[in-house]
Structures are given as structure tokens and as C-alpha cells.
Amino acid sequence: MENQYAFSADERAAVYHSIFSRRDVRGQFLPDAVPDEVLARILMAAHHAPSVGFMQPWNFLLVREPQVKAQVHGLFAQAHDEAALMFAEEKRETYRRLKLEGILEAPINLCITCDRSRSGPVVIGRTHIKTMDLYSSVCAVQNLWLAARAEGLGVGWVSIFDQPALQAVLGMPAEIVPIAYLCIGYVSHFYDKPELETAGWLPRLPLADLIYYDQWGQADTQGRESLTQEVRTVQTALQTQGIAPR
Amino acid sequence: MENQYAFSADERAAVYHSIFSRRDVRGQFLPDAVPDEVLARILMAAHHAPSVGFMQPWNFLLVREPQVKAQVHGLFAQAHDEAALMFAEEKRETYRRLKLEGILEAPINLCITCDRSRSGPVVIGRTHIKTMDLYSSVCAVQNLWLAARAEGLGVGWVSIFDQPALQAVLGMPAEIVPIAYLCIGYVSHFYDKPELETAGWLPRLPLADLIYYDQWGQADTQGRESLTQEVRTVQTALQTQGIAPR
Numbered sequence: 001m002e003n004q005y006a007f008s009a010d011e012r013a014a015v016y017h018s019i020f021s022r023r024d025v026r027g028q029f030l031p032d033a034v035p036d037e038v039l040a041r042i043l044m045a046a047h048h049a050p051s052v053g054f055m056q057p058w059n060f061l062l063v064r065e066p067q068v069k070a071q072v073h074g075l076f077a078q079a080h081d082e083a084a085l086m087f088a089e090e091k092r093e094t095y096r097r098l099k100l101e102g103i104l105e106a107p108i109n110l111c112i113t114c115d116r117s118r119s120g121p122v123v124i125g126r127t128h129i130k131t132m133d134l135y136s137s138v139c140a141v142q143n144l145w146l147a148a149r150a151e152g153l154g155v156g157w158v159s160i161f162d163q164p165a166l167q168a169v170l171g172m173p174a175e176i177v178p179i180a181y182l183c184i185g186y187v188s189h190f191y192d193k194p195e196l197e198t199a200g201w202l203p204r205l206p207l208a209d210l211i212y213y214d215q216w217g218q219a220d221t222q223g224r225e226s227l228t229q230e231v232r233t234v235q236t237a238l239q240t241q242g243i244a245p246r
Numbered sequence: 247m248e249n250q251y252a253f254s255a256d257e258r259a260a261v262y263h264s265i266f267s268r269r270d271v272r273g274q275f276l277p278d279a280v281p282d283e284v285l286a287r288i289l290m291a292a293h294h295a296p297s298v299g300f301m302q303p304w305n306f307l308l309v310r311e312p313q314v315k316a317q318v319h320g321l322f323a324q325a326h327d328e329a330a331l332m333f334a335e336e337k338r339e340t341y342r343r344l345k346l347e348g349i350l351e352a353p354i355n356l357c358i359t360c361d362r363s364r365s366g367p368v369v370i371g372r373t374h375i376k377t378m379d380l381y382s383s384v385c386a387v388q389n390l391w392l393a394a395r396a397e398g399l400g401v402g403w404v405s406i407f408d409q410p411a412l413q414a415v416l417g418m419p420a421e422i423v424p425i426a427y428l429c430i431g432y433v434s435h436f437y438d439k440p441e442l443e444t445a446g447w448l449p450r451l452p453l454a455d456l457i458y459y460d461q462w463g464q465a466d467t468q469g470r471e472s473l474t475q476e477v478r479t480v481q482t483a484l485q486t487q488g489i490a491p492r
Contacts, residue, residue, distance in 0.1 A: 006398030011260035054442035138384035152252030196300035
């Protein structure tokens with residue numbers, strides 16, 4: 001179909017490349033400095049995320065001081081010990097062996113937050129679903145993550161923290177929500193697949209099984225929807241071409 | 247700096263182009279059908295979002311039946327009336343004039359959900375911050391949105407609904423969270439800027455003012471951080487080149 005707003009084939013491929021080759025990086029950070037120019041670009045990408053009622057509820061708290069990083073790492077270590085005990089015994093050792101953060105190794109740590117009071121109490125689009133502002137800050141995270149991938153930067157999202165303790169270490173008032181604590185830096189390599197998939201923790205789900213039609217639970221078990229076959233074809237084609245991970 | 251994982255300049259530009267030219271589309275949908283192949287690609291993009299503990303908590307509920315769309319539109323209309331009364335009187339008329347959804351016009355509606363029980367009760371990375379699974383589904387939304395922009399498709403996120411009513415109309419159990427109700431289709435045009443910015447509802451915030459250093463509230467009011475000037479330079483350069491909106 002003729003569509004003047006579609007990107008060229010090469011441009012589209014670049015966007016998909018960023019999406020399919022983005023990884024949650026934990027163990028491959030290099031100490032190389034991230035130039036301000038590159039950091040500025042990925043922050044601009046984050047700042048141009050969609051936000052409910054255009055409230056732009058985010059702040060970007062850059063953490064580079066070794067002392068602050070060390071405190072954050074301490075919080076991680078404590079929460080990680082607590083977390084291990086929550087897993088069934090047969091999974092606990094596997095859990096403990098996983099590398100789940102790169103706080104000290106990554107030259108840049110960045111906490112993306114949500115200030116729920118930004119732009120006042122009534123926000124267009126947040127009148128009924130109150131979590132919409134949190135979701136806006138998550139969109140900023142994902143924009144930054146994809147831009148970072150295009151810049152050759154790895155990003156890892158660390159979420160194993162006691163939240164009030166993290167807020168305290170970062171000097172954050174209780175009403176500011178730390179949405180994502182990100183480790184950012186250049187990397188020795190990107191993995192082909194998510195590490196948890198490779199480690200056999202969980203498999204990639206078949207996309208066609210996740211699609212419902214017009215009502216929840218109405219799956220295309222008979223293969224009558226033309227989309228079902230197309231999803232399988234696209235999945236195979238992207239994998240065969242090495243664009244999406246197998 | 248030499249970086250073998252960075253995309254080429256053209257590829258990077260394409261990724262930024264998708265980020266900066268993405269819009270929340272409400273009023274510009276065309277009735278043209280979206281080919282299954284294109285829909286399959288943007289769903290694949292969503293499915294390759296990061297997810298906490300690789301739980302992939304999302305489903306994709308496609309809504310194409312006019313009757314279901316009409317019911318969803320009815321829910322929007324009711325919530326929208328309620329919402330108008332929440333705004334101060336001087337903003338109420340402006341609010342009422344805004345076009346905030348394209349449910350009936352867009353050929354595809356898509357509800358992206360979060361199944362919090364996917365992969366069991368204990369999830370790596372969700373042990374302490376319980377909202378992480380919701381955030382994963384939001385990342386899927388943003389991946390789809392950027393892929394859609396590259397395909398020349400508009401996407402609009404509608405959030406003015408009573409959530410239990412929306413779940414009922416879509417046949418969704420109470421424990422499944424409808425993260426985003428999206429309208430998707432080709433468009434007559436994309437706006438240069440967010441509509442709420444153009445309408446004077448709120449201004450774009452200066453990015454440099456949103457950055458803190460090592461502690462919450464520690465802003466670079468003295469302009470001593472080299473990043474501050476770089477952020478302004480990058481913002482101006484991207485705007486001058488017509489890459490980011492002014």
C-alpha cells in the first residue's frame with residue numbers, strides 16, 4: 001500500500017534492529033566514559049516519550065558518585081538475599097548464580113522517576129486510571145533504552161531494591177516514584193537472546209498464542225484468522241534473517 | 247569513540263526519527279485496512295519488549311468488531327463527561343473541545359494487558375517492587391508505538407475509561423490489567439508537535455531542568471556540569487535540523 005508516512009525499508013529495518021537487539025545488560029559493562037553528547041541524545045529520546053495529558057512527569061537523576069553507587073549496590077545486595085529465599089529451593093541456587101545488575105561497573109547509573117503532582121491534581125487522561133502517569137515514565141525508559149541501543153550503549157534495569165530505602169539513599173521524597181534504576185555504559189558484547197531465556201529460566205512464548213480476538217480468551221485455536229499464519233511467517237522470517245532472536 | 251555496536255549514522259537517525267515524530271493520534275485516522283503483515287510486525291516488536299524475569303506478561307486483544315468498538319466508545323463518552331467536571335471551570339470548555347480518541351474511526355483497536363500471574367507467584371525482579379510487571383507491558387506498548395510510526399501507522403492511547411467497565415465489555419477477568427487501549431490505523435497526517443502542546447494546554451519542559459545529579463533536587467543551577475550545555479546544544483541542533491519538534 002502507498003503510504004507517504006512509512007519510513008524507507010532501511011529506516012524501518014533500523015527501528016526493528018534497535019527493538020530486537022536491545023538487551024537487559026548486567027555483566028558486560030566497560031569502564032569507557034559515555035560522552036555528554038551521547039548522554040544528551042538518549043535523554044532527549046526519553047524526554048520525548050508520550051505522557052498522559054502532556055504532563056512529562058519524569059526527572060532524570062544521574063548517579064555517578066562512587067559513594068552513592070556503593071550505597072545503592074548495598075541495597076541491591078540486601079534485597080537480593082531476601083529475594084533468593086522467596087524462590088523454591090530447587091530454583092534458589094540458579095537464582096543466586098544469575099548476574100542481575102551492573103551498578104558498580106557501569107559508568108552511569110540513572111534513576112528515571114515519576115512526579116505525580118507535576119502539572120497539578122487533575123490531568124487529562126488520568127482522571128479514571130490513576131496509574132497513567134507511572135506508565136508515562138516507563139515509556140521514557142523504553143525510549144531511552146532503544147536510543148541507547150542505537151548508540152551502542154547497554155542498559156540494565158535493576159528492580160531488586162526496597163523502594164523506601166532506595167528513595168532514602170537518593171534523597172528522594174516519598175511521593176516521588178523511582179520508576180527505573182538503570183545501569184548504562186558501553187559493553188564488551190550484546191547477547192543474541194535474553195539471558196534468562198538462554199539460562200533456561202523461561203522460554204519465549206509463541207506470539208500467536210498471546211493474541212485474542214474481540215473478547216478476552218477468544219484465541220484462534222482453529223487457525224481461522226489470517227493474522228495467525230502471518231504472525232508465524234513474520235516470526236520465522238525475522239528469525240531466519242537474524243533480525244529477531246531465535 | 248570507536249564502538250562496534252553503535253548503529254551507522256543513518257540507522258541512528260531512523261531510530262531517533264521514530265522517537266521524535268511519534269504522535270498520540272486521535273483525529274487523523276483513515277479507514278484503510280492495516281495489512282496482517284504489518285500488524286504482525288508491530289506485534290512482534292511489542293512481544294520483544296523487556297519484561298521483568300522474562301515473564302512476558304502481555305496479551306494482545308485485537309478489537310475489530312464494530313459492536314465491541316461501539317460499546318468501548320460508549321464507556322469513553324461516559325467517563326469523558328465525568329472527567330470534564332473534574333477540571334476547573336476555566337479549563338472545562340477547552341477540555342471538552344479536545345479530540346481525545348479515535349475508537350470508531352481507527353480500523354484496529356488493541357488492548358495490551360498484563361497477566362500478573364503469568365509464570366507463577368515469584369518473579370525475578372518483582373520480589374520487592376510489585377509494579378514491575380505492569381511496567382513490562384508498558385514497554386511493549388512503547389515498542390509497538392515506535393514500530394507503528396516506522397510503518398506509517400498512527401497510534402492513540404485512550405485512558406479515559408472506568409477500568410472495571412472496560413474489563414467487562416472486553417470479557418476480561420478482574421485480575422487481568424488492561425494497561426493500554428490503543429487505536430491504530432493509517433493517518434491523513436502526523437502533527438509536528440504533541441496536540442496538547444500546540445493547543446497551549448501545557449508547554450514542553452526544558453530537559454536540562456529535569457536532570458538532577460547524584461541526589462534528588464541537586465540541579466545544575468550554576469551550569470557547572472558539562473552535560474547541561476550539551477543538552478541545550480543537542481536540543482537546539484535536533485530542533486534546527488527538524489528532527490525533534492520545536
